[in-house]
Amino acid sequence: MSYYKDVREYLKKLEEVGKLTVVDFPVDKNTELTPLVRLQYRGLSEEARRGFLFTSVTNNGEEMKEISKVATGIYASSTQIYALGLATEPTNESIRKKWEEALLHPLKTKTVSSAPVQEVVITKEEMEKGRGLNILPVPLEVPGFSGQLRTTTHIITKDPKSDWVNMGNYSMHLMGKTWALWEINRGNHGWVHLLNAREMGMDYLEFAVVIGGPPVLFYVASAKVPHGVNELEVAGGLAGEPLEVVKAKTVNLEVPAHAEIIVEGRVSTKEFLVGNAFGEYTGYMATDVFMRPRMEITAITMRRDPIFVHIMSQMPPSESSKVRQISSENIYYKFLKYDCKVPGIIDVAWHELSQAQLCVIRMKKINNSHPWQVLHLAAGYEPRWGKIFITVDDDIDARDLDSVMWALGWRMQPDRDVEIIKGRFAGLDVSAYRPDAPHSEKESPNVIGSSAILIDATRKWPYPPVSLPKREYMERALQLWKKLNLPELKLKEPWYGYELGYWPKEYREDAEFVLRGDFESIGRRLIERTKNTKGI
Structure with missing residues (x-):
């Protein structure tokens, strides 16, 4: 299968390959669900993580009658699960x-006249009578600290100018x-749409919240796709075929025709309210209560017996940290290699636990x-x-921090190879300002702002060889290792060993003598060299 049309096909695949845990007894969405799933991110290796499907979710012990199924961890709990979502x-x-294919060749969406996601339509009138957002089994993310329920999912908006x-x-x-x-970072593209609507004198901007779509939607919505690019079309490129969409009610x-739930509405360009604390992807509670625009819900549409899909975020590693890592790596790789046309780009690695803070670029x-x-292009x-x-150089593994630390230790001088740039946007970075600081201090280039460090950890001149046995001897050692039935290796x-440009002829010859066991010739050669060398 090259593309999962909906989340139900995808869940079947996860179960088929042993990557889905189905919980069929009642689990409380406020006190039990996220703590249970969180354990795997704190106590299992990445390869052992799974997706979860809860079939009987309760709300403080009471049955959720209209929507009782919640899936979480299904999109990006690990690289293996992410790859399953891409069918690769x-x-x-x-x-x-x-x-690369998706970003270079996005596919236009395909509009259909009817869709599974509109099998059930809840009108504004019905919501006002009691059947509204309260029917959504939204899990409480950080029990004991979260100040409200929130969905973290894809929201569609349209720029009123273009x-x-x-x-x-x-x-x-x-609420x-x-x-x-609407909790949205002030630099995100949806926020640009809201500002444009306000500039044009509009009272509101229309939106659609997508819950439980095929995996490609989540992967693209989480990526820093360039300004002006339609993420639905990039998602079609990832899928290998156009995504089916239907006109909202x-x-x-x-909106995606095969999503589980769509929440339609209008977000105000004028009415803003103070927010509350919630868990963020940084691994800390977000306590910045800046003003957030009010969203009025005009309809909820969904499939019959829908599955609510929850995204695990907050403390890394998590589902959001893994998707952010992989999406960022591929966006930046395409940007440097194809948009900027910089030669020699081999790999871009964003390290997951840094949460979009540490980027290592491997290059020739x-x-x-x-x-x-x-460095300046990536930072910009x-x-x-x-x-x-x-x-780092092409012989350094950008994804292995041990390899990166080796380069930092021996290929970089702090006074020559480091630059600090300012004028960055701090966003949620709690190291940039005190949590109780006024908002004016939190946005660059005002009182504090943020900064970044650029480090060139490449070799500046030819180096001596790496002090490991040459490849042919290590490959022979691998054969002996396997013959002895020793544990499987994960080589770093x-x-x-290999040459790095500086390896004088006499040292090469010395190595050949020693390989033959002729250490006495080395002694004679050193005597002759000493005669030609000035003493101390």
Whole structure:
């Protein structure tokens, strides 16, 4: 299968390959659900993580009668699960190939006249009578600290100036049966749409919240897709075929036809309310209660017996940290290689636990200015993304922090190879300002702002060889290892020695003598060299 049309097909695949745990006894959505799933992120290896499907969710012990099924961890709990969602192999190369195709060749959506997601339609009148946002089994994310219920999922808006459609992963904070607050970072594209609507004198901007779509929707909505690009079309590129969409019931937007639930409405350009604390992807509670626009719900449409899909975020590692990592790596790789046309880009690695703060770029260096070109371009792509940017040579594994630390330790001088740039947007970075600081201090370039460090950890001149046995000897050792039935190896780069430009003839010859066991010739050669060397 090259593409899962809906989340139900995908859940069957997860169960088939042993990556889904089905919980068929009652679980409380406020006190039990997220703590249970959170355990796997704190106590299992990435490869062991799974998706969960709860079939009988309760609300403080009471049955959720209209929607009782909740799935979580199903999209990106691990690289293996992410790859399953893309219907590809769980390798960086296979995932990158899918992303390259999607970004270079997005596919227009296909509009259909009817859709599963509109099998059930709840009108505004019905919501006001009691059948509103309260029917959604939204799990409480951080029991004991969260100040409200919120969905973290894809929200579709349209730019009133250009009709550009954006689908980003934003939050809807539930406040009543028919209204909510929109939690969105001030630099995101949905926010640009809201500002444009206000500038044009509009009272509101229409939106559609998508819950439980095929995996490709989540992968693209979480990515920093460039301004002006329709994420639904990029998702079609990831799927390999156009996504089917249907016209929403009460707003002038098209929504994924095979989603589980759509919440339609209008967000005010004028009415803002103070928010409340919630768990953020940084691993800390977000206590910045800046003003959030009010969302009025105009309709809820859904499939019969729908599945509510919850995204696990907050403390990394999590589902959101993994999707952010993989999406960012592929967006930045495409940006540097294809948009900027920089030669020598081999790999871009965003390290998951840093949550979009640490980026390592592996490259084939042309000259000593080349890494700085790459560093400034990467830092300039998005002012809210990235605090540490590092370039490394092609023999360094950008994804292995041990390899990166080796490069930082021996290929970089702090006074020469480090630059600090300012004027960044701090966003949710709690190291940039005190949590109780006034909002004016939290946005660059005002009182504090934020910054980033650029590090060129590439070799500046020829180096001696890596001090490991040459490849042919290590490959022979591998054969002996297997013959002895020793544990399976996961070799790190470098795992064999190689030359790096500086290896004088006499040292090469010495190595050949020693290989033959002729250490006496080495002694005679050293005597002759000493005669030609000035003493101390």
